[in-house]
Amino acid sequence: MSVETLNQIPPKVKICGITSLEDALAACDAGADAIGFNFAEEAKARDRYIDPDKALLIVDELPPFVMTVAVSVNEDADTLLEYLTFMDRVQLHGEEPDEVCDAIGSEAIKVFRVTPDFDVRAMEDYAAAGAYLLDAYAPDARGGTGKTFDWDVACCAVALGKPLILAGGLTPDNVAEAVRRVRPYAVDTAGGVESAPGKKDHAKLRSFIDNAKRALLAAG
Numbered sequence: 001m002s003v004e005t006l007n008q009i010p011p012k013v014k015i016c017g018i019t020s021l022e023d024a025l026a027a028c029d030a031g032a033d034a035i036g037f038n039f040a041e042e043a044k045a046r047d048r049y050i051d052p053d054k055a056l057l058i059v060d061e062l063p064p065f066v067m068t069v070a071v072s073v074n075e076d077a078d079t080l081l082e083y084l085t086f087m088d089r090v091q092l093h094g095e096e097p098d099e100v101c102d103a104i105g106s107e108a109i110k111v112f113r114v115t116p117d118f119d120v121r122a123m124e125d126y127a128a129a130g131a132y133l134l135d136a137y138a139p140d141a142r143g144g145t146g147k148t149f150d151w152d153v154a155c156c157a158v159a160l161g162k163p164l165i166l167a168g169g170l171t172p173d174n175v176a177e178a179v180r181r182v183r184p185y186a187v188d189t190a191g192g193v194e195s196a197p198g199k200k201d202h203a204k205l206r207s208f209i210d211n212a213k214r215a216l217l218a219a220g
Helices: 021-030 041-046 052-059 077-083 098-107 120-126 151-158 175-182 202-219
Strands: 012-015 034-038 067-072 089-092 108-114 131-136 164-166 186-189 194-196
Touching: 012 202, 021 034, 021 052, 021 202, 034 052, 052 067, 067 077, 077 089, 077 098, 089 098, 098 108, 098 120, 108 120, 120 151, 131 151, 151 164, 151 175, 164 175, 175 186, 175 202
Parallel strands: 012 034, 012 186, 034 067, 067 089, 089 108, 108 131, 131 164, 164 186
Antiparallel strands: none
């Protein structure tokens, strides 16, 4: 499928930072295409960490056709492959070498945090990944910061031809504009639909997903 064709269809929506079955099912009921579980220890500081064994119990209760994603930071290939025994994808949110991405292949989602001097061409070093994800940079946290970044960078990343997931400060209020400007394959949020760290606001979930899915219809 060409980039042009991808850019004409509604984006997929991933809801990340899921820590409970209640929130997972609410996201699915609202129309989420993917659910993200954060296995990185540093996520404990923002109450978005979930133990893989607990995540597995939630996965077993999900409806069919909802993709599950293990979010990890600087794990080795063996650990990532273990996650893939019960998850559909692994999201590499650290400084993983391209060899790790090569070992996982198309089931990897490689994350890039956009700094002021970010070079989109560097993403192509991870060509084995099935998708790229762009997030805002913060010196003290990987993801879930609530910060946005220059969406013109994301537009350039879309042109690489790899499915692009747009993250970074997306909320029900700005996701439609982001979709119309970037035309990403998917959008991703965690804090943008929370009532408290690690707890989803179900009304915000519905609004975010609805606004993302309808954005291109409104654009004509």
